[in-house]
Amino acid sequence: MAIEVLPLPIPPTADPEKLKDFGREVKGVNPGALSPEEFKEVHDLLYKHGALLFRNVDLTPEQQYALTKAFDPASESYGHGNKKTEGEKKSILHPDLKTIPRVPQVQLIGNGTVYNHEGLAEAMLKHPSHTTFHKTRVSAEDEEKGYTRYYRWHIDAALYDLSPPKVTTLYGVTVPQGPHQTVRYDDGTGDELEVPLGTTAFVSGKTMFDILPPELKSVAVRTKVKYAPHPYVWMAPARALPTGLGILSEGLEMSYDELPPWEESRIKVLPMVWKNPVTGDLHFQVHPCGVSELLIDPLPEGTKREGALYPDGARLADLKEVRELLYKMQRPAIAPNLVYPHDWHEKDLVLFHNRGVLHTVVGAFKKDQVRAFHQCNLAASDDPAGPSAEDPGDDASEEPFMSQYLHYSVHNIVGFECHGQL
Template sequence: MAIEFVPLPLPASADPSKFAEFGREVKGVDPSAIPSNPELFKQIHDALYKYNALLFRGATVSPEDQYALTKAFDPTSESYGHGNNKTEKTAKSILHPDLKTIPRVPQVQLIGNGTVYNHEGLAEAMLKHPSHTTFHKTRVSEEDEAKGFTRYYRWHIDAALYNLNPPKVTTLYGLNVPAGKRQTIRYDDGTGDELEVPLGTTAFVSGATMFDILPADLKSVAIRSRVKYAPHPYVWMAPSRAMSTGLGIESDGLEMPLSELPEWEESRIKVFPVVWKNPVTGGLHFQVHPCGVMELYVDPLPEGANREGALFPDGAHLTDLKEVRDLLYKMQRPAIAPSLVYPHDWRDGDFVLFHNRGVLHSVVGAFTKDQVRAFHQCNLAASDEPAGPTAEDVKKWA
């Protein structure tokens, strides 16, 4: 059977015109065979950067296979994307409860829900599906939750955002996917937006679409900007609470003071472009993890650019956290509209490979304690920083 790339089935809520180049199911190839076949890997590599998410149904993938395929996209990468200690050796990190390391392949993490026994060298692993109820400032009431209402947990890029570079790809392998009633995501932000999704979906949005749909004045800001992330951002943000859409943190001044964080160095703080350039297509992706951002730098308009109606024509350095967050939210919120979200309907044996530098994603929903869910996740801290827009890109869009 020849390799095929078949469009993913979209929910009725999705705008098909915005998904023409997003997501493909790959047929006719075993994921474990890809790393050792250079010609096949080149096909998968280029398809991943073109479509941003690839799905293999009914796959059988060992932790070693998953690590090998993930590493093939960045051969000199080695450690798990958050570091092999994952949480900077502190239980204060918001990532602390969510990850269990596979002992013989420490770059692969076991995630899910419920208690898993005798799994890949782990005698017993108690897993907890992240829920908005522990992270958002407000929550869906227990009564509404019982009726099937839920929220996005946290829109993000898989990245440590301090010391390590964002992984190029993430692989997710669904070993045990519990069945259950569909849920309805409520945005609870005054828009009335809702989205019906499968239980425990992973929701994806395209960073390319996020940039494409911006009005001209905000495109100009995005193409000229860089974000500065907090040191140890998952510890820094832990006392805070997220917005109801999962798209960033409420500005209530609850972040941990920098003086109380684990030891950090200014040289290890990450400053990345707001817009990242796709290495295969040359496209531009709006790639910001809104929860971890601390400051925003905006370059001046390039020489000869039209200044009429331009925001920050002479550049800016925004340090007021609320101002930074409000501006980013204004730019990112349109792209998580229900019609622009792909909510994956997981099945046992689904193996998903996604372009971590081209999409944002979110955990969704909640499980009961007796709903056992087991996934393997792998991403590797990259060997290089993401490339930003070229001078030509800035001139075109600024």
């Protein structure tokens, strides 16, 4: 049976034009036993569309690990390091993950208590909630009415020592059903989004980059992002914005002296924009909660500077300034009409391009609502690539990328990589 590919059902709140290329449902193949030819097709579909859905799949943890590893055969350990997250009590990730003993690359996540599950006699799971991470929270009365928030927009990555995984696989084992909830942004915009209970929400990093105004695109392709050492420990005392897109600057982060032992050479410094290896598209891929500095290269010599931001380059180390700039760049892409909230059913398998999308846990469950998912992502064998010389080209007629820079004459951007600035 040939592979059949269908668009994902996007909600009526979404902009169909902006989401027309995002996500596909795949039928006609068993993702746990793909032939080499089938895998190649699935591989390319994932990089082209950001997320793939397989419905009604029977998938063992061993098969899930093998499928995830196939996207990066040299990868081996879980994306945060096997056992490291569970063993680091101070990390904000500690309560959320339980390792499946016989396949330590696969984690059990969810809500409630699960018994006799894949070698775990008893596992107490906790669905992450904005109530424990945001500075403010939806009132208990409003929660009863079905209001909630995004938890934390992020990329699956340790962001220290290990390279960000290329692909994450999520498999719904036990999926409780219930009334839809309404996400409130609570940022003064009045933005809201109706979502299925316990949805995973996705936004496209490509769209996040594409919709930037020219002056911010210029900054994005010139910037490297420096993350804090052990960022999930570092950020644990701090509190997030109500949109789940970054942290308030209140000086609550753990001091570097208090962190577990760390080395400067293991700190991650990554491009702000990551290049898709199949399509060549550029994706704005930043985990805003873990960022400590932004390192901006100057405009190339001879470039018109009028209207450009940071034409001489900059090192932004003030957390408030760093976060305000990132928020300005990322917030437009989480607008309700650009979000795909997946409606989970049991035996759904979702693959997503972890280097091309941002995602977040959403909503809240009651204690007696048992939910069990298997999650797998693997620390990659290399770091993501940023923009390269061929992306903008040297001809101002090249569309659509080059046209965004005409009023800066940034055709000289091709010199970035050659001059060691990317």
